[in-house]
Amino acid sequence: xxxxxxxxxxxxxxxxxxxxxxxxxxxxxxxxxxxxxxxxxxxxxxxxxxxxxxxxxxxxxxxxxxxxxxxxxxxxxxxxxxxxxxxxxxxxxxxxxxxxxxxxxxxxxxxxxxxxxxxxxxxxxxxxxxxxxxxxxxxxxxxxxxxxxxxxxxxxxxxxxxxxxxxxxxxxxxxxxxxxxxxxxxxxxxxxxxxxxxxx
Numbered sequence: 001x002x003x004x005x006x007x008x009x010x011x012x013x014x015x016x017x018x019x020x021x022x023x024x025x026x027x028x029x030x031x032x033x034x035x036x037x038x039x040x041x042x043x044x045x046x047x048x049x050x051x052x053x054x055x056x057x058x059x060x061x062x063x064x065x066x067x068x069x070x071x072x073x074x075x076x077x078x079x080x081x082x083x084x085x086x087x088x089x090x091x092x093x094x095x096x097x098x099x100x101x102x103x104x105x106x107x108x109x110x111x112x113x114x115x116x117x118x119x120x121x122x123x124x125x126x127x128x129x130x131x132x133x134x135x136x137x138x139x140x141x142x143x144x145x146x147x148x149x150x151x152x153x154x155x156x157x158x159x160x161x162x163x164x165x166x167x168x169x170x171x172x173x174x175x176x177x178x179x180x181x182x183x184x185x186x187x188x189x190x191x192x193x194x195x196x197x198x199x200x
Contacts, residue, residue, distance in 0.1 A: 048093035049093060054100070058098070060128045060129060062099040062102075063088060063103065063128040065103055065116040065120055066088050067120075069115035070084050070115055071084055079139070080186035081124065082131060083146070083185040085127055085128055086139060086143075087190050088103065090138070090142055090143060091113060094144055114146075140183045140185070141182045141183055142182065142198045145190070145192070146191070148189075149168075150165075150187060152164060169189075178193065178194045179192060180197075182197045
């Protein structure tokens with residue numbers, strides 16, 4: 001997620017409702033052990049669950065759109081894609097909203113939470129499923145916002161955005177927004193409410 005204009009990170013306190021986990025069979029990625037194995041062994045489940053009445057098929061579709069739009073191609077790993085998926089889940093479920101309500105249609109990131117401009121791909125579908133099937137706990141510790149610092153700096157130098165990476169960090173962690181860095185996974189930084197990280 002690139003935050004060119006910092007429309008605002010809305011942190012809404014929301015209690016988790018009692019909904020069952022939806023599971024499905026999903027084979028592990030080819031190639032044996034990977035960084036995902038480390039993530040799965042050291043990170044907790046998310047504290048937020050889908051809102052009542054959410055269609056899980058639609059939720060996976062919307063999450064897959066987001067993952068494909070933010071982190072497609074060989075440059076990114078499945079570990080990064082899954083982290084983006086979990087962070088997006090957390091953002092919406094913390095506010096008791098469905099992912100589909102914000103990410104289900106095609107739109108750029110500007111003015112919204114994250115881009116969903118691209119259609120899902122096989123890799124984004126796979127990673128979105130892992131955010132719902134119980135196989136991969138939340139590697140971000142409950143983060144609700146993310147961005148890619150190196151890309152932010154490139155866009156800033158080109159005059160495309162108002163803030164460089166340090167500018168985003170400063171705005172997110174100031175006393176008004178009260179966020180802190182929860183995790184760095186690959187090229188991405190993940191942030192959440194100060195003092196609220198779920199420890200492994």
